[in-house]
Amino acid sequence: MMLExxxxxxxxxxxxAVADLTLDLERGKIYGLLGENGSGKTxxxxxxxxxxxxxxGEILYEGHPIxxxxxxxxxxxxxxxxxxxxxxxxxxxxxxxxxxxxxDREKYGKTTRSMGLSSEMKVRNLSSxxxxxxxxxxxxxxxxxxxxxxxxxxxxxxxAREEIISLILEEAGEDNTFVxxxxxxxxxxxxxEYAVFIKDGHLADKVNLESERxxxxxxxxxxxxxxx
Amino acid sequence: MGKLIKYEFRKxxxxxxxxxxxxxxxxxxxxxxxxxxNNEIMSLSIIIMSMGAVFVLIYVGIExxxxxxxxxxxxxxxxxxxxxxSIWEILGAKFISAFLQMLIVFGISCAxxxxxxxxxxxxxxxxxxxxxxxxxMSRTFVEGGIQWTDFVYIAFGVxxxxxxxxxxxxxxxxxxxxxxxxxxFAGGLAVILFFAINFAIERIYDLMNKIPGIASSANFGAVDxxxxxxxxxxxxxxxxxxxxxxxAEKKLSV
Numbered sequence: 001m002m003l004e005x006x007x008x009x010x011x012x013x014x015x016x017a018v019a020d021l022t023l024d025l026e027r028g029k030i031y032g033l034l035g036e037n038g039s040g041k042t043x044x045x046x047x048x049x050x051x052x053x054x055x056x057g058e059i060l061y062e063g064h065p066i067x068x069x070x071x072x073x074x075x076x077x078x079x080x081x082x083x084x085x086x087x088x089x090x091x092x093x094x095x096x097x098x099x100x101x102x103x104d105r106e107k108y109g110k111t112t113r114s115m116g117l118s119s120e121m122k123v124r125n126l127s128s129x130x131x132x133x134x135x136x137x138x139x140x141x142x143x144x145x146x147x148x149x150x151x152x153x154x155x156x157x158x159x160a161r162e163e164i165i166s167l168i169l170e171e172a173g174e175d176n177t178f179v180x181x182x183x184x185x186x187x188x189x190x191x192x193e194y195a196v197f198i199k200d201g202h203l204a205d206k207v208n209l210e211s212e213r214x215x216x217x218x219x220x221x222x223x224x225x226x227x228x
Numbered sequence: 229m230g231k232l233i234k235y236e237f238r239k240x241x242x243x244x245x246x247x248x249x250x251x252x253x254x255x256x257x258x259x260x261x262x263x264x265x266n267n268e269i270m271s272l273s274i275i276i277m278s279m280g281a282v283f284v285l286i287y288v289g290i291e292x293x294x295x296x297x298x299x300x301x302x303x304x305x306x307x308x309x310x311x312x313x314s315i316w317e318i319l320g321a322k323f324i325s326a327f328l329q330m331l332i333v334f335g336i337s338c339a340x341x342x343x344x345x346x347x348x349x350x351x352x353x354x355x356x357x358x359x360x361x362x363x364x365m366s367r368t369f370v371e372g373g374i375q376w377t378d379f380v381y382i383a384f385g386v387x388x389x390x391x392x393x394x395x396x397x398x399x400x401x402x403x404x405x406x407x408x409x410x411x412x413f414a415g416g417l418a419v420i421l422f423f424a425i426n427f428a429i430e431r432i433y434d435l436m437n438k439i440p441g442i443a444s445s446a447n448f449g450a451v452d453x454x455x456x457x458x459x460x461x462x463x464x465x466x467x468x469x470x471x472x473x474x475x476a477e478k479k480l481s482v
Contacts, residue, residue: 051309052481072312082306086238098231099311 001063002027002146002177003048008057009201010043017043019201020057027145028174032188033181034224035198041181042079044198045148049076061146072101075144079151079181081131083123089134090119096138108141111167115160128155133164140167147171147178153187161187189220197227204228232313232321233328239295240329247284247333254280255344262348277341288333289390292326293397293422297415300405305482315476319398319469326394381451388461395468396425402472406479429464436460 003025010018018040025031033041046052048059050071059066061074083092089112096103112119115133117126126134132155139147152168153161161184169191172178179196182188189209197204205227212218218226254277261270299305308318349357369376397418404418436456437443445454 046481049310051306053479068312068314070312071310076306076310078303078306080303082303084235084239084304084307086241095235095307099313 001025002061004060004063005044005048006058006060008044008047008059009055010040010047010052011055016201018047018054021198021201021203023196023203023206025146025177025179027177029194030168030172030178030180030192031194031196032185032192032220033179033196033198034183034185034220034228035204036228037183039198040201041198042150043201045076045150045179045181046078048146049074049148051076073145074148075100075139075142075146076148077135077139077150077152079154081123081126081128081135083131083134083138085124087123088119089117089121089123092123092134092138093119093141096141100142102143104141104143108137111137111141115163129157129160132156133160136164136167140171143176145176147176149178149180151181151183153182153184165191185220185224192220195220195223197224199228229317229321229324232311232317233325236295236321236325237328240291240325243287243291244329244333247288248336250280251277251337251340255340258344258348262351281337284333284337288330289393290397291329292322292394293401295326296322296398297401297405297418300401300480300482301415309482315473319473319476322398323391323394323469330390378451381448381453385451385453385457388458388465391465392429392461392468395465395472396429397422399468399472399475400425402476402480406475406481425468432464433460 001024003023005021005023008018008021008023009016017038021040021044023044033045035041043052047054048066050066050068061070084095087095093103093105093108093112096108097105109119112134115130115137117130117134117137121130123131123134132152136149136152139149147168149168152164156164165187168178168180172191180188180192193209195205195207195209197207207223207227209220209223212223254273257269257273258277261267261273299308311318346361349361400418400421403421404414408414408417442456445456447454
């Protein structure tokens with residue numbers, strides 16, 4: 001097992017954002033992390049990415065308690081823009097190259113250019129769509145083992161969504177795992193292998209979509225409605 | 229760690245540039261006053277420079293703490309905390325970049341003011357006056373019993389005191405951001421904690437000085453600093469750094 005979360009809990013004040021969540025992720029799979037706003041998806045991702053510390057429970061990465069060394073193998077993309085506002089597009093590539101040994105600068109340059117981002121553009125002047133593309137370009141230019149993408153298709157126009165999905169599928173393989181949090185069920189239904197449903201911080205269900213389709217013929221939207 | 233320091237130092241560039249621009253403007257005013265024999269402009273420039281120096285001293289002194297607080301408050305914090313770097317490296321880089329900022333800002337400012345004053349004396353009174361000024365300064369030190377080594381002790385004492393402020397600030401910010409995650413009151417709590425931790429350190433320092441033999445220890449030169457003060461500062465700074473690192477490692481969320 002690549003990632004094991006055991007009774008993971010995180011409180012914000014008296015509210016449990018994630019509550020006793022136990023979840024295992026296998027290598028070489030694409031997971032869709034689904035749930036309503038405020039269900040705990042982002043908090044879970046941030047705990048795995050090492051940005052938020054769990055109140056209780058544990059996270060094991062490749063069998064050992066997760067620590068800062070594992071951040072070199074985990075690529076996290078937050079839903080909000082997070083690059084330093086003094087940076088230009090080229091600086092973001094330089095920053096990632098400086099700190100992540102798995103970063104492919106050439107791929108980053110190619111991806112940003114194909115997305116219409118020039119290296120001289122200032123990060124703080126980018127539109128929300130362009131900013132979303134930049135986050136993806138930087139994250140997907142890493143050869144990480146585990147990708148955590150928090151709402152990667154938010155704020156992206158229809159045509160660019162296709163490009164982004166192609167990028168994800170290009171990168172996905174036997175050696176890595178993708179976890180994609182999204183509300184755009186139709187967009188991801190064709191390529192995610194497992195749907196992880198989160199409700200009120202709890203794991204509501206984890207469904208192998210292909211088996212489910214064979215068994216009941218239910219679409220992802222139907223499953224979402226039934227489970228949540 | 230060098231790369232971390234580079235980016236931490238970059239975060240303070242705006243304030244650095246603003247300070248140097250303000251310095252250049254006041255020095256330009258000072259020289260305008262000298263060259264056009266206008267005492268009002270010259271005096272005004274010196275007053276602004278002196279008042280500005282106090283503000284810059286305070287601001288640059290605590291800028292490292294302010295940058296750290298901002299790093300934990302905004303989404304840009306992810307840029308730092310998602311890196312495969314230990315908390316010790318991150319805090320260490322922050323401390324070193326804050327020190328470099330102090331060194332560069334005060335080094336360049338002191339050099340610019342020193343050269344300007346020397347230039348002004350040279351312009352108004354000629355080389356003889358400049359030499360006389362140098363001799364007078366040396367005499368003042370010698371007659372006042374001040375050795376050049378005292379400056380080294382003073383610099384060391386100031387460095388220790390500043391380190392204590394920065395380490396206290398780091399711990400206060402981490403504590404506040406751990407207790408009040410995502411709250412807009414966390415900044416205010418950090419200020420209260422900063423003064424509370426300082427108060428506690430002062431009390432411990434007072435207690436230490438009640439131990440026979442410690443208070444009566446000989447000072448370094450003419451400076452009010454003895455070996456026990458140095459040991460106390462170093463131990464407390466290390467303890468604060470350790471507590472900050474452990475707390476951030478175990479509890480801090482961004």
